[in-house]
């Protein structure tokens with residue numbers, strides 16, 4: 001999807017975009033630094049950061065407090081003790097082009113007030129793709145080893161670092177206090193061998209050497225680290241009671257004499273051309289190095305000059321990382337496979353004629369979604385330089401960056417074979433054959449880019465996730481039946497569809513539990529043995545295997561299941577896992593219908609009057625709510641037939657600026673807008689549909705999802721099987737109905753902040769029982785905000801809108817109850 005160019009953003013868009021970027025970058029940081037499992041390529045990640053910076057440069061007043069541009073890494077994980085760095089561990093500024101490098105040198109010269117003829121020594125060395133580590137030596141002994149963490153505080157991995165051969169536990173001739181810094185990494189050959197061992201042991205492979213290195217070092221159990229082939233290059237230092245040199249080169253060479261590996265490719269240059277030449281050579285020889293690097297780091301050599309240049313928030317001003325361009329290659333797209341993921345999303349995967357990209361053979365790549373294949377984003381804009389869609393037989397450009405998931409980034413237009421046809425994206429689930437649809441995304445008001453199988457929990461591809469959802473706390477809430485047990489039962493074939501939970505076989509379940517316990521013990525013992533062998537200890541003799549008896553546990557599990565044979569209707573509905581039918585909608589439906597049969601009747605009635613796509617498209621355009629939409633549909637035929645008529649200029653159309661823009665953006669010319677309105681009129685929904693949606697709590701999006709779900713025969717069968725297995729629902733909401741006389745009846749209430757006397761859920765339940773509606777966000781429709789300590793943006797919004805705000809005590813006073821102790 002193409003992002004709007006930064007220079008075209010208005011202030012509101014920029015603010016929203018900065019918020020979005022802060023969120024996604026933080027997510028990627030957590031995946032990368034804390035879990036060692038990135039989900040996007042480094043190139044894509046870097047692009048997000050660059051966009052964030054560019055927006056901040058254009059709108060300096062919008063820079064957020066939590067902006068990624070002021071942050072290093074991610075907070076240390078709670079698995080390890082924390083270590084405070086006496087000298088912060090920073091990141092590096094990035095250069096992506098030679099021009100960026102020249103800028104860097106100019107900036108440095110300017111800040112140091114150097115003239116053209118003054119010499120400036122800059123070192124260049126490979127940028128190792130691993131994770132940075134700080135090693136503190138006191139009187140020559142290794143005291144602590146810490147990861148970078150967020151730059152200020154890292155994780156204490158001393159026990160692990162002691163397991164790395166390249167890290168000496170004692171060093172000689174070093175100053176009293178000396179912190180060596182560098183990169184822990186894994187060599188290609190070691191990485192391949194490790195993955196082979198993993199596979200043999202039936203364990204998952206590591207995606208790339210960086211993740212393997214980071215994952216191996218950051219182990220709770222240091223004996224695991226010992227069994228992993230880690231290496232270390234030293235290239236920097238932190239606190240030092242004395243420095244063994246006056247330049248970068250001298251100190252690093254001294255560190256080499258202390259007993260560390262230093263990189264032999266480090267060199268000093270006095271011209272930009274020299275640096276660039278070295279960069280090119282390193283890039284050219286990259287594949288033969290035996291370890292991953294992702295660029296070349298340049299550093300001002302003279303330490304006094306480094307000190308004079310100092311730091312900005314995230315990085316030193318005296319260094320920069322010149323990153324390699326993402327690695328690309330061209331190959332032929334032989335086919336596109338579509339699979340259904342665990343959440344029901346249809347994922348297109350490119351089958352490629354195998355090609356080597358950056359030293360790795362790639363034979364498949366992600367194609368993201370059908371818009372991506374079609375080459376357009378949600379606004380209909382082309383997203384590839386070639387402007388082409390992706391067709392089977394095409395010669396395509398594959399990119400592998402940061403070694404994550406290869407992707408297809410372009411099509412070579414000249415090589416398109418004659419007769420290649422646009423890819424026909426399946427509209428049915430490849431696993432179960434159900435309809436696969438693109439739901440409206442309620443947040444963006446656009447169709448999801450991913451197509452989803454509508455079968456939900458009855459589709460084998462999604463079954464496990466669906467069943468986990470069904471037994472989860474907010475749904476059936478079955479005691480003793482957690483995620484891992486559901487998975488085990490599912491994998492053993494004992495659970496396939498919801499009804500199976502209530503007809504489980506006692507003996508089969510019991511043996512499964514016993515086998516699991518046995519397997520867990522064997523695994524534990526094998527790990528102990530492995531550790532013992534690794535440390536040269538004697539491997540324990542094991543006694544005869546004791547069998548487990550899980551009769552009692554199985555009885556408890558069955559009691560837990562029995563206890564939920566009768567559940568509140570809203571939990572039953574929510575448990576079905578229908579897209580866009582969350583807890584709130586489920587509750588609203590429970591107010592609306594007596595029982596499951598009633599719900600299905602209601603949905604069937606709605607389906608008969610279901611609006612066509614044109615209606616939906618129009619009614620769900622940004623800013624066009626139901627009201628103004630109806631106003632549009634009421635425009636006379638005569639007007640719409642008039643070729644000079646522009647609905648966006650007609651006061652009778654009741655459009656404000658946003659709506660006008662929304663219409664123009666989507667449809668363009670007045671003629672197209674007139675056509676859309678006409679199509680909308682024709683497809684206008686019949687009353688039953690409107691009745692269901694008119695509740696106000698059940699939006700058109702949820703209604704559509706309900707209709708889709710019950711349109712599938714196997715979903716109906718799964719629901720009746722569940723009822724047939726002895727599950728029944730009761731409906732307190734409908735029977736009692738909300739308390740219409742309470743002092744808060746009819747109000748829309750938002751609870752925010754950390755409530756102290758009740759959980760957020762309890763508060764909402766209470767308010768709803770008292771006839772109020774609750775909402776998660778403050779808007780003009782909100783009547784009352786109940787705020788606990790730490791309430792933030794919602795409180796501000798309430799103040800802006802002049803909405804009454806009370807605290808928890810005020811809430812209990814309002815509803816005439818005592819404040820709980």
Ligand SMILES: NC(=O)c1ccc[n+]([C@@H]2O[C@H](COP(=O)([O-])OP(=O)(O)OC[C@H]3O[C@@H](n4cnc5c(N)ncnc54)[C@H](O)[C@@H]3O)[C@@H](O)[C@H]2O)c1
Pocket residue numbers: 028029031032033038039040041042043045046072073090091092094125126127128129130131132133148182183235236297321402
């Ligand atoms: N894919 C993702 O989801 C994801 C998420 C977060 C970060 N990342 C990757 O990490 C990068 C950002 O991480 P970062 O803050 O560590 O910055 P960085 O990797 O761009 O540069 C700083 C780091 O480089 C390392 N380094 C390696 N060799 C070095 C040398 N010779 N001299 C000095 N330092 C050297 C150090 O560990 C230092 O902390 C991004 O550019 C991205 O590529 C990716």
